Amino acid sequence: MINDNFEKPIYLAHDHMNRLEDFARDAKGGVSAKILHLTVDGWINAPSKKEYLKTYYSYEGFYDRYLLALNQLHKVIANNSDQIKLVTSYRDLQDAGSEKVLAVILGNEGGKIVGESGENLNTLFDLGVRHIQLNWSMKNCLSASQSEENTRQDTGLSDLGRNMIERMNELGMIVDVSHSSPETISDVLDVTSKPILNSHSGSRVIANKQQNLWDEQIRQLSENGGILAIHFCSRLVLGVDDRQSTIPDVISQIKYVKNKGGIDLIGLGPDWILGDTKRDEKYMHNTEQETITWTKCLEDSSRIKNLIPQLQLAGFSEHEIDRILYLNLQRFFKAVLPS
Numbered sequence: 001m002i003n004d005n006f007e008k009p010i011y012l013a014h015d016h017m018n019r020l021e022d023f024a025r026d027a028k029g030g031v032s033a034k035i036l037h038l039t040v041d042g043w044i045n046a047p048s049k050k051e052y053l054k055t056y057y058s059y060e061g062f063y064d065r066y067l068l069a070l071n072q073l074h075k076v077i078a079n080n081s082d083q084i085k086l087v088t089s090y091r092d093l094q095d096a097g098s099e100k101v102l103a104v105i106l107g108n109e110g111g112k113i114v115g116e117s118g119e120n121l122n123t124l125f126d127l128g129v130r131h132i133q134l135n136w137s138m139k140n141c142l143s144a145s146q147s148e149e150n151t152r153q154d155t156g157l158s159d160l161g162r163n164m165i166e167r168m169n170e171l172g173m174i175v176d177v178s179h180s181s182p183e184t185i186s187d188v189l190d191v192t193s194k195p196i197l198n199s200h201s202g203s204r205v206i207a208n209k210q211q212n213l214w215d216e217q218i219r220q221l222s223e224n225g226g227i228l229a230i231h232f233c234s235r236l237v238l239g240v241d242d243r244q245s246t247i248p249d250v251i252s253q254i255k256y257v258k259n260k261g262g263i264d265l266i267g268l269g270p271d272w273i274l275g276d277t278k279r280d281e282k283y284m285h286n287t288e289q290e291t292i293t294w295t296k297c298l299e300d301s302s303r304i305k306n307l308i309p310q311l312q313l314a315g316f317s318e319h320e321i322d323r324i325l326y327l328n329l330q331r332f333f334k335a336v337l338p339s
């Protein structure tokens with residue numbers, strides 16, 4: 001039986017949408033909580049490609065741009081506190097749920113914001129940051145990224161990276177290994193005392209892109225009690241660059257990951273980044289992603305509920321659907337965030 005039960009919470013592990021109109025779309029779609037990846041480890045909206053490339057491997061400006069973005073976010077939240085709440089603990093997340101407001105967990109796609117010696121980590125925690133994805137598309141002082149896979153540059157976690165993970169475990173910050181190299185992911189699994197996140201990924205057997213995981217990696221992440229949140233970006237769902245994926249394609253990814261790692265591993269990591277004309281143009285040009293698309297009928301958060309009837313049609317039970325939509329991430333947040 002298919003029903004339109006929109007009363008379920010929906011949690012997202014990877015999203016970049018941080019403007020008031022984006023939060024309105026979240027509300028329309030029934031999103032209850034999301035990890036907001038406020039900036040990226042590349043200056044994606046740099047005024048020119050030259051400036052984007054100049055800072056590709058440097059730390060110049062990344063912490064400052066994060067603070068600026070955070071300041072803007074605070075203003076949006078302060079003016080809309082009846083709809084949005086910045087959550088810094090599991091208790092906050094529960095409160096946001098009972099108040100029926102969108103819970104925003106502050107995060108970042110890349111570790112450059114901690115600084116070259118990790119000097120900013122404690123301050124970031126004090127400012128409410130509860131999540132850091134170690135890498136974006138390049139190596140940094142913490143770890144090697146997917147781009148270094150199968151090269152001599154893939155040296156996994158650095159000593160600083162190890163220290164940062166131990167400290168993040170102590171503080172109650174989410175460690176995210178999306179975009180990290182296989183060596184890095186393996187090292188993080190050895191070091192961490194808490195479950196870890198892969199916030200936007202999928203099966204590499206289905207879609208052979210470096211961001212996706214091989215079966216053995218899926219199994220290891222499952223043993224760690226971690227989360228693999230499924231990406232909605234077409235090329236990562238399908239493994240090819242020239243087609244738009246559909247919801248059944250996303251469900252094929254979910255089924256495959258469930259078969260290899262179990263239902264408890266799965267979350268949603270859409271990675272929406274488009275929808276801000278000014279920013280998008282620079283991002284797509286600077287990073288050469290002019291052809292990027294998201295899954296048809298899942299193009300933005302207002303459409304997220306389109307997934308539910310198709311999961312029902314594909315034979316997922318209500319309890320399995322609840323786990324995918326929020327229960328697994330809820331368990332994960334409880335295990336990792338400050339209580």
Ligand SMILES: [Zn+2]
Pocket residue numbers: 109179200271
């Ligand atoms: Zn990404």
